[in-house]
Amino acid sequence: MIKLVYFDFNFWRIDILRLSLGYSKVPYEYKRIKRQEWPKEKEKFPFGQLPIMIIKEKQYGHTHSLARFCAIESKLYNNDKLKAIVIDQVLDWANEITNKIAPSIRAAMRDKDLEKSKRLREEFIENDLLVWFSYLEKLFDKSSKKKKFFNDEFSIADIVAWRVIYWFYCGILDKIDNKFLEKFPLIQNFFKQMNTFKAFTKLDEYKDIVS
């Protein structure tokens, strides 16, 4: 049995794993670690970070590696190398845009410096938000013929893109007005279609994320 471990809040890094496994009914356990327990837990994990996955008592880390594994288990990866590399690029895009916004989140959460956080968030919006969403729009345009899923058949790329767009769209991120998505009609339409894709929206994991 696969065991997933993350903090006690929802975030794309863990959600893409549980959405993939849930979609294909691959059984898994999910352990949530409280933030206050983290300092004493951190050293127990292979890269001192979460999420991790445990299989037969062995631990594995790093979102991209775990996502690829869970996608293969869930038949949401692809044997075609050129389709697999589309999936990998969406995962790397998610990591990159997260790294770009992370300093503004860290300044508020860890340093409790709201002024610094506000300044860094404004810099992110000015320099990175539209640029990085335009990269996703172009990738979708190039890889998707039918303009429904990245590889035309549903894959973890769609789960990752949906989850990260949802993060930027749902209002949780201060100063980010979700109207920005209107600048990216293909991705906006992809997002809308995902939100009405029954096989996906009926999942308990989906409901937990959007509730």
Ligand SMILES: N[C@@H](CCC(=O)N[C@@H](CS)C(=O)NCC(=O)O)C(=O)O
């Ligand atoms: N390279 C890691 C990054 C994971 C990461 O940044 N995890 C954050 C939470 S989203 C974390 O564990 N932060 C606590 C810490 O670094 O002490 C991955 O790909 O999963």
